[in-house]
Amino acid sequence: MNLGPGVDALARFLAGPEPAWWASALAACIVWLGPLLLIVLPIAALGQIIERKVAAAMQRRHGPNTAGLDGLVRFLVRCLCWFLPRATQERLTARLCRLPGMQLARRLGLGQLVADGIKMLGKEDLIPGNADGWVFRLAPYLAMCGALLPFAAIPFGQHLVALEVPVAALYVAAAGGLTVIALFMAGWGSGNKFSLLGGMRAVAQVVSYEIPVGLAIAGVVLWCGSMDLQRIVASQYNAHWASFLGWNFFQSPFLALLAVILFVAGLAECQRTPFDMAEAESELVSGFNTEYSGLRWGLFAMAEYAEMFLVGAIIATLFLGGYQSPFGEPAIIALPAWLAALIHALMLTLKASALLFVMVWLRWTLPRLRVDQVMRLCWITLVPLALLALFGVALTMLAAGSVAPGSAYGRIPALPELHLTPLAHALAWVLPVAIAALLIVLARRQHGRLHPDLARLSGAGR
Amino acid sequence: MILAWINDIYEGVASTLAGMRLTWRFFWENVRRRGGATAVTRLYPEQPAEVVGERVRGHLVNDAARCIVCHACDKACPVDCFVMDLERTADNKPRASRFDIDLAKCIYCGLCVRACPTGSLSMTPAFEVEPRHQGQPFLFRRNSAQLQLRLAEPDMQRLRQLSQLPRAELSAEDRAWLDSVTDPAGEHLIGIFGLGYYTPEQKAAVEAERARKKAEAAAKAAAAKAAKEAAASPPAAASAAAPAAQASSPQPAAPAPPPPAS
Missing domain, CATH: 3.30.70.20 (Alpha-Beta Plaits)
Incomplete structure (x- = not known):
């Protein structure tokens, strides 16, 4: 069976050179679910702690800092060392709780995660009387699926990818779109007009922002000549640089602009705060979340953080070198395969977490946008900018002479990989940036204040 | 119009960055001083609380x-x-x-x-x-x-x-x-x-007295209502109901549960 190199290798390891079907299935489960369970779910849970601590620090508060893991340690000691006398158990617990990490865990409020989980499990699972039962019950699981499915195609290492499809970039964008169905199901199924409004807003917003996302992904696909995320990552390993300068983000200002556009649009697809009018508490109670409680609500919350991590991972993969380390990549590739895979997975996690931090940072900086402002940002700003950047990417490729015009419709995998020389690289940066700077200076000089047309459009004059 | 569009984008990005710089300053200040030394909130049970003002509604x-x-x-x-x-x-x-x-x-x-x-x-x-x-x-x-x-x-x-x-x-x-x-x-x-x-018994007695007074008041109200209804029909019934209402209205014969002083 051919289920990808990782699965086959594990199956052969489990059951000899000709693995039976059950060994293949087991290996597929382990390999495909492994990254999800090991990386994504803890990150999704940790995202909440990050959110709370960062929010607290930015608002000059303390955040959760009294719930440590002491109780958990005591419980585990009781369970694991039941045969010891009680006094010994207590001494062991005390000793374990005095470890330096425990104090840090308390300061970070890690026990809050456990407490939240237990609280969520213990809460009543309410279903409103006039809810559309099946739709209402199914929605949280679909949201979680939409957040987890795209991870199957994201490479965490050279062979650490669950699903090697040649159109992985398309798959990721498509599977991520499942979330919007879940949100609308939640809004519709709740049998509540506020929830329905929230769901409709979510659909309008996510569908609109799919366009800048698609354009940004298209730019990278054009540049790298492939839709295979593995190949996209590999093409960012550049023999000229062998460092972060080879990443797409630093290859061309147009790609950098596309990365920013993808970040903003991804933020909108996650329904995060500058764009969270779908669950605007002040007007819609809590939007599609209103009627959910307990574990179902928890699934929505987990899905939100998983999706943030997903957006981070996609941007890291497309623009920030994927799983590559910013320095010393050749040395890492030379390491034993398992160690390299570990470092690579860690690198991607770090990059995605850094982007997740920026999302949290933005959330605690910006106020919520109005519905029309959200739409305006998408259709008047992001879409034209993305089109311009896409055009710029194509122009850069033409100027670098790596493709003849029209050949992009040919056999895409056969396209030569683009390697800019340092001079061309510098020129590719300096020229567009200079033009943009010139335009901005002109614009500032002429419209130091908002243009009357735009002021009228945005309602600033009133 | 195009320049206005560019200016709009510039202003949006610049104001976002300005806001992010501000929140980053708070964040970094707080992190560098080991977790919330510059925080304006107080860890109440561990750190002493302050009375915030004279007109607080305390005890x-x-x-x-x-x-x-x-x-x-x-x-x-x-x-x-x-x-x-x-x-x-x-x-x-x-x-x-x-x-x-x-x-x-x-x-x-x-x-x-x-x-x-x-x-x-x-x-x-x-x-x-x-x-x-x-x-x-x-x-x-x-x-x-x-x-x-x-x-x-x-x-x-x-x-x-x-x-x-x-x-x-x-x-x-x-x-x-x-x-x-x-x-x-x-x-x-x-x-x-x-x-x-x-003692719990005394507390129970207080509660019982309360309940009794409540019941009494209810009975009185019922009696008054009955008297009113009776007044509409035969007067004899009304004269019978009135003494009953009077009997229940004065202070209860049973003494209130003893305060500890007794």
Whole structure:
């Protein structure tokens, strides 16, 4: 069976050179679910702690800092060392709780995660009387699926990818779109007009922002000549640089602009705060979340953080070198395969977490946008900018002479990989940036204040 | 128009970055000083709390010497946390033989203070009840607040000990001390449910008395209603109902459950 190199290798390891079907299935489960369970779910849970601590620090508060893991340690000691006398158990617990990490865990409020989980499990699972039962019950699981499915195609290492499809970039964008169905199901199924409004807003917003996302992904696909995320990552390993300068983000200002556009649009697809009018508490109670409680609500919350991590991972993969380390990549590739895979997975996690931090940072900086402002940002700003950047990417490729015009419709995998020389690289940066700077200076000089047309459009004059 | 568009984008990006710089400054300040040293909030049980102002609605106290037991506070109270009994002094002045505030019920709304005609009720800015008293969590020992305001800790302990005993078993000295600390006016007492100053039986008696009065009032209302209905039809029935209503209206024959002084 051919289920990808990782699965086959594990199956052969489990059951000899000709693995039976059950060994293949087991290996597929382990390999495909492994990254999800090991990386994504803890990150999704940790995202909440990050959110709370960062929010607290930015608002000059303390955040959760009294719930440590002491109780958990005591419980585990009781369970694991039941045969010891009680006094010994207590001494062991005390000793374990005095470890330096425990104090840090308390300061970070890690026990809050456990407490939240237990609280969520213990809460009543309410279903409103006039809810559309099946739709209402199914929605949280679909949201979680939409957040987890795209991870199957994201490479965490050279062979650490669950699903090697040649159109992985398309798959990721498509599977991520499942979330919007879940949100609308939640809004519709709740049998509540506020929830329905929230769901409709979510659909309008996510569908609109799919366009800048698609354009940004298209730019990278054009540049790298492939839709295979593995190949996209590999093409960012550049023999000229062998460092972060080879990443797409630093290859061309147009790609950098596309990365920013993808970040903003991804933020909108996650329904995060500058764009969270779908669950605007002040007007819609809590939007599609209103009627959910307990574990179902928890699934929505987990899905939100998983999706943030997903957006981070996609941007890291497309623009920030994927799983590559910013320095010393050749040395890492030379390491034993398992160690390299570990470092690579860690690198991607770090990059995605850094982007997740920026999302949290933005959330605690910006106020919520109005519905029309959200739409305006998408259709008047992001879409034209993305089109311009896409055009710029194509122009850069033409100027670098790596493709003849029209050949992009040919056999895409056969396209030569683009390697800019340092001079061309510098020129590719300096020229567009200079033009943009010139335009901005002109614009500032002429419209130091908002243009009357735009002021009228945005309602600033009133 | 294109330049205006560019200017719009520039302004949006610039203002976002300015905001991010501000939040980053707070964030970095807080992280660098080891987790919240610059935080403006306070870790309350570990760090001492401050009284924020003179007009905070903290604990409720009653100056028994000025109280005339007019029940104005009782009527104003939305949660019924008062239990009080009237007695007359030798010169026929009203005073409280019992004035209880159930702090487990009180919601610190301050309506009773406004209703009080003599100004005997007041709210103090003190809000701490028993901060970490003897290592126990402070949240669950909140019934002795009113006395805490007046007494030092050793006296508080003595009070607690004495209040476990029936009043008859106390020595004369203890009784005198108890009276002196609980109310400067002497005999009448300011007790609080849950402290132990009243035994559970006494508390139950108070509640029973309340229930009885309530039932009585209900019966009276029913009788009045019956009388009204009867007045519409035969007058004989009305004359029969009227004495019944009168009989239940005066003060109850059974004495109120004894305050500890009895």
